[in-house]
Amino acid sequence: MDILTSFTFLIVAVGTMVLAFAGGMVGTISVMKGQSLIGDAIGHATFPGIVLAFMLIGVKETYTLAIGAVLFGILAFLAIQMITSHSKVTLDGALALVLSSFFGLGMALMSFVQGNPDFEGTQGLNDYIFGQAAYMLRSDVYLIITASFISLFILGAFYNQxxxxxxDPVFSRTAGINNNLMNFIILVVTILLISVGLKAVGAILIVNLLIAPAVIGQLWSSRFSIVLLIAGCSGSIAAFLGTYISTAGQDIATGPAIILTLSALMVLSLFLAPKGIMRRSIYKRRMGGDMP
Known part of the structure; x- marks a missing residue:
């Protein structure tokens, strides 16, 4: 109970829960579109943007680093589009190429900054690789809440489209919906959430916060709105439990604790959900066929 009333715990818990809720809902859309790995590539690609923003400003200011991450996230997506449009490289190949190239650039810049006496206060930049939610500040939480609210507002405003x-992209075009605009909107909110969530879970683990809740939601329901809600709630529950485990355990990093908790919820859903292994096995034995 002392942990639950701790100011530090409440700050971290609120930030990670809001991020996980919005990330789960937005990530579900990306997963359903078959673009889940784009989030992984963008997550890794934002790291050099963070280091470059620090090099230009000279301080680890939350909003400046987030802008650098957003710009490089957009640059990474444009690079993926250019590679797939003007070469014979497949999407998977383009994702792997951009992910490794951008992240390698980030690590090279990080090594340069840490070994250069002209740059001071580099401690903490490594936290953006694996995440360090325990060191989140109020400004970090305010940024996460603002970005999450904007993302959810945009999602709600264009929900039907x-x-x-x-x-059905073909029907949506027939109905007068601009598919390019919809794709751009999904991209923007994804990059936005990835950029503000790096300090919490890191560039390497952020993709799990987008994909795992989507998998959980789809295992429990087939209705789009319910899947989104379940994805958001499961992400928030995992964030709260992971933050609590990390705070109580002290030696456990918050980001990995959240991801492991979320993975545990996904495994449970894989067995117990209506579309899970056990329910499908029971249905198959009783009805002599697969579930609809």
């Missing part, structure tokens, strides 16, 4: 676009 996005739903049609996700399930």
């Amino acid at each position: 996005i739903r049609i676009y996700v399930f």
Whole structure:
């Protein structure tokens, strides 16, 4: 109970829960569109933007680093589009190329900054690789809440158009929906959430915060709105439990604790959910066929 009333715990818990809720909902759309790995590539690609922003400003200011991450996230997506449009490289190949190249650039810049006496206060930049939510400040939480609110507001404003676009792009074009605009909106909110969530879970683990809740939601329901809600709630629950475990354990990093908790919820859902292994096995034995 002492942990639950701790100011530090409450700051971290609120920030990670809001991030996980919005990330789960937005990530579900990306997963349903078959673009889940784009989030992984963008997550890794934002790291050099953070280091470059620090090099230009000279201080680890939350909003400046987030802008650097957003710009490089957009640059990474444009690079993926250019590679797939003007070469014979497949999407998977382009994702792997951009992910490794951008992240390698970030690590090279990080090594340069840490070994250069002209740059001071580099401690903490490594936290953006694996995340260090325990050191989140109020400004970090305010930024996460603002970005999450903007993302959810945009998602709500274009909910019907996005739903049609996700399930039937051909019909959405016939209905007068701009598919390019829908794709751009999904991209923007994804990059926004990845950029503000790096300090919490890191560039390497952020993709799990987008994909795992989506998998959980789809295992429990087939209705789009319910899947989104379950994804958001499961992300928030994992964030709270992971933050609590990290705070109580002291030696456990918050980001990995959240991801492991979320993975545990996904495994449980894989067995116990209506579309899970056990329910499907029972249905198959009783009805002599697969579930609809």
